[in-house]
Amino acid sequence: MGRIISIANQKGGVGKTTTAINLAASLAMGERSVLLVDLDPQSNLTSGIGLTEAVASKRTVYEALTSDTPLDPREIELDTQVTGLRLIPADRHLTGAEVELVGMLARESRLRPLLQQAKSRYDYIFIDTPPSLGLLTLNALVAAETILIPLNCEYFALEGLAELTSTMQRVRATLNPTLDLEGVLLTMADTRTRLGQGVAEEVRRHFGDKVYDTVIPRNVRLAEAPGHGLPAILYDVRSRGAEAYLALAREILDREAPR
Amino acid sequence: MGRIISIANQKGGVGKTTTAINLAASLAMGERSVLLVDLDPQSNLTSGIGLTEAVASKRTVYEALTSDTPLDPREIELDTQVTGLRLIPADRHLTGAEVELVGMLARESRLRPLLQQAKSRYDYIFIDTPPSLGLLTLNALVAAETILIPLNCEYFALEGLAELTSTMQRVRATLNPTLDLEGVLLTMADTRTRLGQGVAEEVRRHFGDKVYDTVIPRNVRLAEAPGHGLPAILYDVRSRGAEAYLALAREILDREAPR
Ligand SMILES: Nc1ncnc2c1ncn2[C@@H]1O[C@H](COP(=O)(O)OP(=O)(O)OP(=O)(O)O)[C@@H](O)[C@H]1O
Numbered sequence: 350m351g352r353i354i355s356i357a358n359q360k361g362g363v364g365k366t367t368t369a370i371n372l373a374a375s376l377a378m379g380e381r382s383v384l385l386v387d388l389d390p391q392s393n394l395t396s397g398i399g400l401t402e403a404v405a406s407k408r409t410v411y412e413a414l415t416s417d418t419p420l421d422p423r424e425i426e427l428d429t430q431v432t433g434l435r436l437i438p439a440d441r442h443l444t445g446a447e448v449e450l451v452g453m454l455a456r457e458s459r460l461r462p463l464l465q466q467a468k469s470r471y472d473y474i475f476i477d478t479p480p481s482l483g484l485l486t487l488n489a490l491v492a493a494e495t496i497l498i499p500l501n502c503e504y505f506a507l508e509g510l511a512e513l514t515s516t517m518q519r520v521r522a523t524l525n526p527t528l529d530l531e532g533v534l535l536t537m538a539d540t541r542t543r544l545g546q547g548v549a550e551e552v553r554r555h556f557g558d559k560v561y562d563t564v565i566p567r568n569v570r571l572a573e574a575p576g577h578g579l580p581a582i583l584y585d586v587r588s589r590g591a592e593a594y595l596a597l598a599r600e601i602l603d604r605e606a607p608r
Numbered sequence: 609m610g611r612i613i614s615i616a617n618q619k620g621g622v623g624k625t626t627t628a629i630n631l632a633a634s635l636a637m638g639e640r641s642v643l644l645v646d647l648d649p650q651s652n653l654t655s656g657i658g659l660t661e662a663v664a665s666k667r668t669v670y671e672a673l674t675s676d677t678p679l680d681p682r683e684i685e686l687d688t689q690v691t692g693l694r695l696i697p698a699d700r701h702l703t704g705a706e707v708e709l710v711g712m713l714a715r716e717s718r719l720r721p722l723l724q725q726a727k728s729r730y731d732y733i734f735i736d737t738p739p740s741l742g743l744l745t746l747n748a749l750v751a752a753e754t755i756l757i758p759l760n761c762e763y764f765a766l767e768g769l770a771e772l773t774s775t776m777q778r779v780r781a782t783l784n785p786t787l788d789l790e791g792v793l794l795t796m797a798d799t800r801t802r803l804g805q806g807v808a809e810e811v812r813r814h815f816g817d818k819v820y821d822t823v824i825p826r827n828v829r830l831a832e833a834p835g836h837g838l839p840a841i842l843y844d845v846r847s848r849g850a851e852a853y854l855a856l857a858r859e860i861l862d863r864e865a866p867r
Pocket residue numbers: 360361362363364365366367368389393478479480536537538565566567568569570571572573575590618619620621739762763764765
């Protein structure tokens with residue numbers, strides 16, 4: 350069914366990459382075919398899923414963004430350790446893309462054609478984005494059908510939401526009229542603090558049932574797993590972190606409209 | 609003595625802004641005169657110190673970066689609630705700067721002249737940077753004498769260090785020959801986890817006594833304070849978070865060479 354979902358939040362360190370890895374892996378374990386796209390020059394997704402060594406030069410998303418001849422996504426997709434899960438990787442050359450894209454035609458729409466080609470072969474395509482609202486993230490918003498917003502329950506992340514939703518509206522108005530909100534995911538939750546609870550209530554008041562019932566707790570296994578190049582479900586499937594992302598995957602599958 | 613220090617780490621959410629606010633406030637409480645510069649379009653520093661409302665249009669760091677006529681920093685400095693602490697603020701217009709700077713002359717050196725003018729009036733100038741190695745951060749690296757690297761003790765942050773130090777070396781080789789490392793600060797430390805301890809040991813092995821003895825613990829007061837527009841020392845001076853940044857300020861003052 351080829352749902353293209355950007356995982357976005359310009360605030361740093363709110364769990365975008367951790368969500369990309371673990372939600373994608375959980376859906377793949379649920380027998381869906383899933384493609385991950387790393388759009389961050391820091392390539393945490395590529396490294397957290399154990400594929401830094403596997404990346405060949407000229408075989409990353411950078412080529413797809415900057416080349417004028419269309420690229421077949423199969424030329425740059427990599428298999429992961431999870432059956433049914435593939436990755437279009439990034440490496441540090443993507444840093445140059447933010448500057449190079451400035452001078453290009455249709456500079457916010459360079460990723461979309463690549464993923465339109467891949468769409469038919471996957472149930473879900475997730476795009477991991479950098480902590481900014483620059484040209485790379487704009488490409489992810491133009492390429493996507495919906496955006497999933499991970500949000501750690503603290504003040505700066507809450508403050509950034511207004512800017513993110515206003516950018517979504519501008520993209521919808523000018524470049525991608527069908528862009529919608531997939532959902533808001535509360536991450537790194539520490540239920541013992543009033544700050545976390547206060548921010549969570551504020552977010553639910555504002556976004557209603559777009560906020561997932563599943564809340565990802567703070568769990569050190571989620572921070573350890575990428576050091577081993579594994580999603581949490583392969584690293585420690587019984588951890589609260591792994592279980593939370595499996596529950597999120599179930600919640601997303603349950604929300605799918607009957608087709 | 610006008611020491612210009614960039615607080616930098618391209619990894620998101622490692623405590624750059626929290627360190628900028630609380631270290632600057634602690635040094636000001638120690639009777640030093642301190643200037644904070646917000647170089648992040650997300651303007652968390654400006655908001656976390658309670659000055660979002662006080663920012664007038666055309667009175668931010670954006671004007672200093674993009675104008676061709678030199679600006680006097682006193683035209684854009686704001687007083688804060690801490691005696692001896694001022695701020696050059698940012699607002700969302702700074703998002704445009706990353707694109708506009710691409711086409712400008714000396715595009716990495718637009719901030720430096722402004723701070724050279726301010727230097728004589730302050731003991732310390734701290735620049736808070738966005739989570740990227742783009743043109744805004746490059747301006748901070750060219751304007752600074754040293755960089756202070758906050759580092760949360762987790763895998764992705766550790767992985768990013770190599771890219772950051774290599775960028776420092778390139779800036780030193782091409783644009784700012786005296787750029788040096790001020791220190792590495794371990795942040796959001798959770799001493800109960802082996803991951804944190806393992807990463808901390810790795811960092812100390814690599815950076816030796818550039819790593820501060822002071823380690824900032826994870827403490828919810830540090831996350832609550834910005835929601836009240838206050839540094840932690842005004843919000844809850846007895847909290848472990850406030851005390852840690854006061855200890856860091858003392859450590860930095862002790863390290864100063866006799867003058
Ligand atoms: N639920 C969690 N519990 C514990 N640690 C977590 C959790 N989620 C993420 N982390 C860790 O917190 C840090 C930030 O998460 P992550 O890198 O996924 O955020 P991000 O939004 O992708 O950051 P960036 O903006 O830099 O891309 C990482 O070290 C990650 O391993």
